[in-house]
Amino acid sequence: MTAALLIFLRLYAATAGAHVDFKTQIRPILEQRCQPCHFAGGKMYERLPFDRRKTITRLGTKLFTRIRDEKQRELIRQFLASAK
Numbered sequence: 001m002t003a004a005l006l007i008f009l010r011l012y013a014a015t016a017g018a019h020v021d022f023k024t025q026i027r028p029i030l031e032q033r034c035q036p037c038h039f040a041g042g043k044m045y046e047r048l049p050f051d052r053r054k055t056i057t058r059l060g061t062k063l064f065t066r067i068r069d070e071k072q073r074e075l076i077r078q079f080l081a082s083a084k
């Protein structure tokens with residue numbers, strides 16, 4: 001009974017309920033690819049600071065004009081869905 005429940009919870013977490021963490025999963029992608037402009041000291045930091053989750057939830061899939069890697073897109077989609 002307990003084992004079945006654990007399996008269920010794991011499957012659930014792996015699909016619809018997946019929680020994507022901004023700080024550890026989303027921000028590193030942006031730090032890696034969108035420096036220096038959208039981070040502290042960059043020319044877009046004031047208008048679009050990418051170290052804040054709010055900027056990302058507001059922009060949503062507009063980010064995909066500059067992020068074309070399908071794995072990264074999928075992660076961002078999951079983040080957006082879980083951040084509602």
Ligand code: HEC
Binds near residue numbers: 038048065
């Ligand atoms: C070399 C500096 C620079 C880098 C690196 C950079 N940006 Fe920008 N970004 C800008 C500037 C300048 C603007 C405002 C003018 C414009 O829209 O092009 C902007 C605007 C934007 C906008 C709003 C305009 C739109 O297209 O809707 C988004 C979204 C965006 N950037 C996403 C990104 C993402 C995602 C990355 C990293 C993958 C990134 N940027 C990397 C300079 C940069």
